[in-house]
Amino acid sequence: MNGMFITFEGPDGAGKTSVMNRVIAVFNQEIGDQLLVTREPGGNKISEEIRRVILDRENTEMDYRTEALLYAAARRQHLVEIILPALKQNKLVLCDRYVDSSVAYQGSGRQIGMAQVAKMNEFATEKLLPFKTIYFDIPVEVGLNRIAEHRDSSKIDRLDVETTEFHKRVHQGYMKIRDANPNRFISIDATQPIDAVVNDTIKIIHQIAKPYFKES
Numbered sequence: 001m002n003g004m005f006i007t008f009e010g011p012d013g014a015g016k017t018s019v020m021n022r023v024i025a026v027f028n029q030e031i032g033d034q035l036l037v038t039r040e041p042g043g044n045k046i047s048e049e050i051r052r053v054i055l056d057r058e059n060t061e062m063d064y065r066t067e068a069l070l071y072a073a074a075r076r077q078h079l080v081e082i083i084l085p086a087l088k089q090n091k092l093v094l095c096d097r098y099v100d101s102s103v104a105y106q107g108s109g110r111q112i113g114m115a116q117v118a119k120m121n122e123f124a125t126e127k128l129l130p131f132k133t134i135y136f137d138i139p140v141e142v143g144l145n146r147i148a149e150h151r152d153s154s155k156i157d158r159l160d161v162e163t164t165e166f167h168k169r170v171h172q173g174y175m176k177i178r179d180a181n182p183n184r185f186i187s188i189d190a191t192q193p194i195d196a197v198v199n200d201t202i203k204i205i206h207q208i209a210k211p212y213f214k215e216s
């Protein structure tokens with residue numbers, strides 16, 4: 001497999017989406033169509049439909065294992081339709097969330113078990129992991145406060161309305177994944193002002209993906 005696969009991970013409200021949008025603008029100038037930016041769950045028709053089912057606030061009866069399976073199904077389709085073709089074309093792929101989100105949210109947050117969720121996702125991904133994962137490090141309360149302060153209430157989804165306890169377990173899950181993968185995880189202080197977070201992110205990606213930027 002060619003190309004380079006990098007993921008963004010972190011709790012809700014860490015600023016991944018905002019930073020990703022700013023980073024796209026810069027990298028588009030620098031490497032143009034060598035770049036593919038995408039997000040989970042979604043990015044293609046089938047995965048977007050699954051995403052709508054998962055995040056619908058009306059779906060209160062959804063079983064936690066169903067939720068985990070749906071994320072894995074959306075992930076599989078997104079991998080096959082979007083990520084793998086881009087990697088085959090040697091692209092730099094930046095993806096907002098991937099397997100670590102399931103292990104942290106469903107495995108730890110929902111308490112299904114991190115090892116089981118990781119195992120189930122190995123089936124979905126055929127064990128493809130990112131080369132590096134940029135972790136947006138932020139205390140749970142700071143992330144949740146950002147969402148409460150800024151987000152349009154019509155956009156609040158089924159996971160945003162979860163309890164602080166749930167989000168704390170998600171955070172603990174991320175800490176365990178980070179400790180178990182010190183070579184893959186690179187942490188960014190996501191509590192900084194957005195300009196600083198964007199600069200750190202760009203600097204790190206320039207470093208990890210040097211060959212893509214050598215002519216820019």
Ligand SMILES: Nc1ncnc2c1ncn2[C@@H]1O[C@H](COP(=O)(O)OP(=O)(O)O)[C@@H](O)[C@H]1O
Pocket residue numbers: 010011012013014015016017018019146147150151190191192193194195197
């Ligand atoms: N560094 C930052 N400082 C303050 N507010 C931020 C920062 N980054 C993002 N935000 C705000 O926090 C909210 C959540 O950010 P978002 O990018 O959607 O996070 P995520 O995608 O990680 O859930 C948004 O309203 C955004 O404007």
Ligand SMILES: Cc1cn([C@H]2C[C@H](O)[C@@H](COP(=O)(O)OP(=O)(O)O)O2)c(=O)[nH]c1=O
Pocket residue numbers: 011012013016017040041071096097098099101102103105106157159160
């Ligand atoms: C990919 C993935 C996301 N999620 C959750 C995290 C978010 O709360 C939600 C995705 O919604 P999204 O609006 O994309 O959130 P964010 O901007 O924070 O990335 O789904 C899981 O629980 N498991 C997963 O495998």
